[in-house]
Amino acid sequence: EAGVVQSPRYKIIEKKQPVAFWCNPISGHNTLYWYRQNLGQGPELLIRYENEEAVDDSQLPKDRFSAERLKGVDSTLKIQPAELGDSAVYLCASSLEGRNGVYGYTFGSGTRLTVV
């Protein structure tokens, strides 16, 4: 079974430029998450999708960040324009929900963004 696939693995852009990240979750996983991880910190949730619906985007900086999950499968996270402080690793994860809630996530390999 293929895991969560993310691309690109690395991205270096100049500030004020746009950037997009792509994620393909594990087949059959209904819930998809985008997290941001700064150096030395744990991942922080940006947005959570259940199928194609964004059910929690309270921590997504909506002035510059946008996300979509068309047809409830692949997802794209976009930043426009990027700022120096956006440099981080962007992690996509997917999960199945069961009787006890989330059975833990499976993370993709992440996209390391550097804004110069």
Add this chain to the structure above:
Amino acid sequence: QKEVEQNSGPLSVPEGAIASLNCTYSDRGSQSFFWYRQYSGKSPELIMFIYSNGDKEDGRFTAQLNKASQYVSLLIRDSQPSDSATYLCAVNREYGNKLVFGAGTILRVKS
């Protein structure tokens, strides 16, 4: 107060010893608890999860949960140099299925 708190470490233990990693959380209604391991430059990988008070063992790993004290721990027996990594504690809050992560504890196992 952070929702999930961990000692950043580094925690250094000799090879073969028991490593004890601790985590406290603030949301008393939290339902489930997870430990992830993250090697440098890699993404987090799930080691264990626990829902009920008490101990849960899986090979060399034991997760311990005390909901009254809002405390979760991970014990690693017979620590190996390959266990050297950052260990992230994550908590599923009572409402809304999302995991809140601590900042992680760096573990170094010395041979």
